[in-house]
Amino acid sequence: MRNPYQQYKQNSVLTAPAGELTLMLYNGALKFCTQAEEAIEKQDPKLSHIYLIKVQDIISELTITLDNKYPIAAEMKRLYDYINELLIEANMKKDVQKLREAKGLIKEFRDTWQEVIKAKK
Numbered sequence: 001m002r003n004p005y006q007q008y009k010q011n012s013v014l015t016a017p018a019g020e021l022t023l024m025l026y027n028g029a030l031k032f033c034t035q036a037e038e039a040i041e042k043q044d045p046k047l048s049h050i051y052l053i054k055v056q057d058i059i060s061e062l063t064i065t066l067d068n069k070y071p072i073a074a075e076m077k078r079l080y081d082y083i084n085e086l087l088i089e090a091n092m093k094k095d096v097q098k099l100r101e102a103k104g105l106i107k108e109f110r111d112t113w114q115e116v117i118k119a120k121k
Contacts, residue, residue, distance in 0.1 A: 019113070019116070019117050019120065020117070022062070022065075022113055023110065023113055023114060023117060025058050025061060025062055026058075026062075026106060026109055026110035026113060027110065028054075028058055029055050029058040029059065029106050029110075030103065030106055030107060030110060032051045032052075032054040032055045032058070033051075033055055033099060033102065033103040033106065034103075035047075035051045036048045036051035036052045036055065036090070036099060037096055037099055037100070037103070039051060040090075040094050040096050040099065041096065045094060048091070048094060049091055052087055052090060052091040052099070053091070055087055055102070055106075056084055056087050056088070056091075059080050059083050059084050059087065059106075060084070062080055063077055063080045063081070063084075066080075079105065079109075082105070083102045083105050083106060086098045086099070086101050086102035086105075087099070087102050090102065
């Protein structure tokens, strides 16, 4: 038998509009950035690696879903690539500053996306 919370979470993902899914990805990336930062500060390299890989996976998913028929997609891809480079460096060197820079960029994307969703309503 499934945990009711897990069932709810899965259903919310399966039924969410595309814009909301993107917002969920940004929020997930920010959550994992925070967890990675805490793990680095606690000097837990294994746990920080796990969280940083999760953030990288989300950034990869966001990159894959870019619609290249819009000119802004190329700019976003460059920024996603830069974020990914920061995350790789943060992971290799356990560098909190690189992680915070990546997190700041992700937060800007998330905040902008929230405004786009609000404007469509």
